Amino acid sequence: MVTSIQNTQVLLLATVLLAACLAKLMIRERALDVPDHVHGVPVPAGLTALRRSRGLNVGLGLGEGLLGLALLVTSHVSVRLATTVAFAAATWVVGELRAHRPDAGCGCFGGLSGKRVGVRTVLRAVLFTAAAVASLGAPLAGLQVLRDVQAQVGVVLLAELALFAALSPELSALLERGGFAPGRGRPPMPCERRRSPIAETYATLYESGAWAEHENLVSSALPLDVWREGCWRFVVFPARVDGRDTEIVFAVSTGERDRVVLSAFAQPEEAGAGPLSAVL
Known part of the structure; x- marks a missing residue:
């Protein structure tokens, strides 16, 4: 049973590496526009330097593809060690992005990985590293396993692929690109009547360019006020600009599709004047 699990990890890692290679080569990433400071703290520029270079990104994808093919054709320990080191390094990078620049996305699967780096992405990287460590003792190469x-290999592989899909925000991005996103093919519900969970509002806000532009000015992770009017939900955060306390009002649309985020500054005494006066 242990040997079957180890052999399964070889197939899993080869599949992931080849998928990452294809995604990086075929789907370009959006241009990054992220701040140099978050909450006033400078962030390492090297974390996203790779993402800005198409050539380096393609090179990384080709390296992942070669490593995935090597896992399929050979069981040499050097290939397994290289895979383990690669996933351990990826886990460190994802952890740093989560801590310093979560809005930049991880780029793990090229342009599909543009969403905010969350706990799921970090957990996925950790599990892949654990799988790479487990594969060190696998006696067979991937093609030999295939x-x-x-039956044990098939069951374990299907279970791991299902877990991988559950931890991958890229799946929804892929469905959207293919036109299979939820709600496609039917008229959207009017935004003023649509139920919009607060979690959806925060997710839209944190992935927006408006948040990336002003995040380094926000002085608290907790909003001062949240309310909804019609097609908009307003979220007010305390901020500090040029040494003065102020407030940033984010207006997040509640539409079913193509949600947008607007932002504006407001003096604390003006915050109660109403949403339109704060944002317009």
Whole structure:
């Protein structure tokens, strides 16, 4: 049983590496526009330097593809060690992005990985590193496992792929690109009547360019006030600009599709004047 699990990890890692290679080569990433400071603290520029270079990104994708192919054709320990080091390094990078620049996305699967780096992305990287460590003792190469697939290998591989899909925000991005996003093909519900969970509002806000532009000015992670009027939900955060206390009002649309985020500054005494006066 232990050997079957180890052999399964070889197939899993080869699949992931080849998928990452294809995504990086075929789907370009959006241009990054992220601040140099977050909450007044400078962030390492090197974290996203790779993402700005198409050539380096393609090179990384090709390296992942070669490593995935090597896992399929050979069981040499050097290939397994290189895979383990690669996933351990990726886990460190994702952890740093989560801590310093979560809005930049991880770029793990090229342009599909543009969403905010969350706990799921970090957990996925940790599990892949654990799988790479487990694969060190696998006696067979990937193609050898495929030639004689055992029931145990198939069950474990399907379970791991299902877990991988559940931890991957890229899946929804892929469905959207293919036109299979939820709600496609039917008229959207009017935004003023649509139920908009607060979690959806925060997710839209944190992934927006308006938040990326002003995040370094926000002085508290907790909003001062949140309310909804019609097609908009307003979220007010305390901020500090040029040494003075102020407030930033974010207006997040509640539409079913193509939600946008607007922002404006307001003096604390003006915050109660109403949403339109604060944002317009």
